[in-house]
Amino acid sequence: MALADSNVRKLPAEPAPLYRTAPHNIEAEQALLGAILVNNEALYRVSDFLEPRHFFEPVHQKIYELSSSLVRAGKVASPVTLKTFLPADADVGGLTISQYLARLAAEATTVINAADYGRTIYDLSIRRALIVIGEDMVNEAYDAPVDFAPKKQIEDAERKLYEIAESGRYEGGFQRFAQALTTAVDMAARAYQRDGKLSGLATGLHDLDAKMGGLQPSDLIIVAGRPGMGKTALATNIAYNVARAWKGEVRPDGHTSTVNGGIVGFFSLEMSAEQLATRILAEQTGIPSSTIRRGGITESDFEKIKDISIELQSLPFYVDETGGLSVAQLAARARRLKRQRGLDLLVVDYIQLLQGTSRRASENRVQEVTEITTSLKALAKELNVPVVALSQLSRQVESRDDKRPQLSDLRESGSIEQDADVVLFVFREEYYLSNKEPRPGTEEYVKWQTEMALVHGKAEVIIGKQRHGPTGTVLLQFDASVTRFGDLASESHLPERF
Numbered sequence: 001m002a003l004a005d006s007n008v009r010k011l012p013a014e015p016a017p018l019y020r021t022a023p024h025n026i027e028a029e030q031a032l033l034g035a036i037l038v039n040n041e042a043l044y045r046v047s048d049f050l051e052p053r054h055f056f057e058p059v060h061q062k063i064y065e066l067s068s069s070l071v072r073a074g075k076v077a078s079p080v081t082l083k084t085f086l087p088a089d090a091d092v093g094g095l096t097i098s099q100y101l102a103r104l105a106a107e108a109t110t111v112i113n114a115a116d117y118g119r120t121i122y123d124l125s126i127r128r129a130l131i132v133i134g135e136d137m138v139n140e141a142y143d144a145p146v147d148f149a150p151k152k153q154i155e156d157a158e159r160k161l162y163e164i165a166e167s168g169r170y171e172g173g174f175q176r177f178a179q180a181l182t183t184a185v186d187m188a189a190r191a192y193q194r195d196g197k198l199s200g201l202a203t204g205l206h207d208l209d210a211k212m213g214g215l216q217p218s219d220l221i222i223v224a225g226r227p228g229m230g231k232t233a234l235a236t237n238i239a240y241n242v243a244r245a246w247k248g249e250v251r252p253d254g255h256t257s258t259v260n261g262g263i264v265g266f267f268s269l270e271m272s273a274e275q276l277a278t279r280i281l282a283e284q285t286g287i288p289s290s291t292i293r294r295g296g297i298t299e300s301d302f303e304k305i306k307d308i309s310i311e312l313q314s315l316p317f318y319v320d321e322t323g324g325l326s327v328a329q330l331a332a333r334a335r336r337l338k339r340q341r342g343l344d345l346l347v348v349d350y351i352q353l354l355q356g357t358s359r360r361a362s363e364n365r366v367q368e369v370t371e372i373t374t375s376l377k378a379l380a381k382e383l384n385v386p387v388v389a390l391s392q393l394s395r396q397v398e399s400r401d402d403k404r405p406q407l408s409d410l411r412e413s414g415s416i417e418q419d420a421d422v423v424l425f426v427f428r429e430e431y432y433l434s435n436k437e438p439r440p441g442t443e444e445y446v447k448w449q450t451e452m453a454l455v456h457g458k459a460e461v462i463i464g465k466q467r468h469g470p471t472g473t474v475l476l477q478f479d480a481s482v483t484r485f486g487d488l489a490s491e492s493h494l495p496e497r498f
Contacts, residue, residue: 023127024056025120032117033063034108037078037101040071042111046118054125059092063101079105126164133160151329158332162339201262201345201386204241206487207474208461212422215242215345215386216468220377220419222351224391224410225426226403230459231390232271233279233483234426235347238388239264240280242345243317262344262385263316265337267330269353273321277312283484284308316341326355327375338383346383348376350390351416370415377419391416393425403432407464423465428478429455459485 035042052065066085067077075081079101092100137157144153200214215221215238225231245261268276282289285304291297292305318341320333330348337343348354356368356375373389380387393409405425410416417423433452438444459478463471477486 022056022131023124025124026057028117028120029055029057029060030104031108032114032121033060033067034104034106035111035114035117036064036067037082037105038108039111040067040077042114043067043071043077045111045114050118050122054122056121056124056128059090059100062086063104129164130161133157133164155328155332158335162335201242202245203238204245205238205474205476205485207476211463211472211474212466212469215388216421217384217386218381219386219421219467220373220380221386221388221422221424222391222410222416222420223388223424223426224393224405224416226393226397226405228431229426229428230478230480230483230485231426232349233283233478234424234461234485235349235388235390236266236276236279236483237283237485239266239317239345239347240283240315243315244311246316246344248342256342258342258344263342264318264345264347265334265343266317266319266347266349267325267333268319268321268349269323269325270349271321273319276319276321279483280312281305281308282482284312286479286482286484288481289483323353324355327372330354331375331379334379334383338385343383343385346379346385346387348387348389350392351376352392366415373415373419377421403427403429404460404462405464417465420465421467422463425460425462425464427460427462428458429460430458430480458488 032042032046047068050064052061052068055061055064063082063086066082070077070081079098082101083098086097086101088097090097095103137153140148140153141150144150200212200216200219202209202214203212223231223235242262243264246258246263247260248256249259250256266276271279278289278292281287282292285301285308287297287301287304291301297305318337322329325333334343334346351369351372354372356371376387376389391410393405397403397405397409404427407417407423410423430452433448433455438448457477457479459476461474461476463469463474465471475488477488478484479486
């Protein structure tokens, strides 16, 4: 039953605010400028993070800029020296520029409070920048051209927000060498406390760690190999070992910092998260993944799987199984993970499945891979974490007698070799020998068996390039049935023979 129009009372709508002033604090700006004009020492308290653009009032921007220029030139910034560079006829709230400068100096705060006022001005400028990003997002969403995908706008907004988040800090600038020395000693102390006494993240493979000193922050580490060599297995082994060793401590500000091991982000562009989980279960339980998939497990096997899966659930190990990601999307997701959960190691499986920008892709594949590797290196530096990226090798390896890979075998090798800090090749002689099995009972078969016995269960990780360490080969134990790498016992550490 419809209500009669006369019975419906329309409430008067509240008038929407037509205009809102952007966040600012004129008094704080005046107090800081006054302190600088009275004592130029105040400028040094804020000059490392505060710039003229951070002031809201244009005349304050000009005064701060001039004061900074005069002090940098070794001159005194005061109402008397500044008025020479400002228009004499300028009107500031009914005062001449000379009167305004004199008023600022007369009502100045102390030098002690200068840094606090500087931070207030800076924080308000960050808020204004956030408003600009928000307005741009709204306007772009309304007026987006046909070929401008929403996900591109999201990536762009995330990048801008991350830039503000990273620049919104008061730290930085010059430090005394004594401070740098203290930082270096602290790093050495942390390395001493860590498992394996390493400066970087321990891979859990001791011989590899001994050669590399662990995975270093801001490094791009390429793990390359032909199909079947165990690239993904090595990457998952390392990722699991890092996540398993993770220990954190809560800081006074409520954030958790990593003490040992690390929080891992794994981009699995080839395998699904379920396939990756099955692999890790196989590695840790010693039950082949084919057996797990077929359901051919015993009750004791199932108990093992249950125990390991409970342990895996608590690990700081995050998997993204989205296929066909662009390098920009990958970077945005990595930044988000770092901000929301923390991030100490990033793994990308693998480079050739990533996409660059459509413009670069249309030029040629080499240009696209160049963009991808450059972006991954930039991301490693930006997030200050090691990025382990897997890469395929070209087929020219197969045409050689010695199938050990070289740097020239990297697909689109120029950019990968150039941008990488470390290049690791995974090589298993056993894989190639097993494909050459002669007819049983022949002399060649006996020789083949001898050769197979020498290489069975062994893998080589060839360090083809390392910016801060030696190159060379590390021998590892490899169990192909459960795709697990481990340390190979040397002859000197084997049990005594009877």
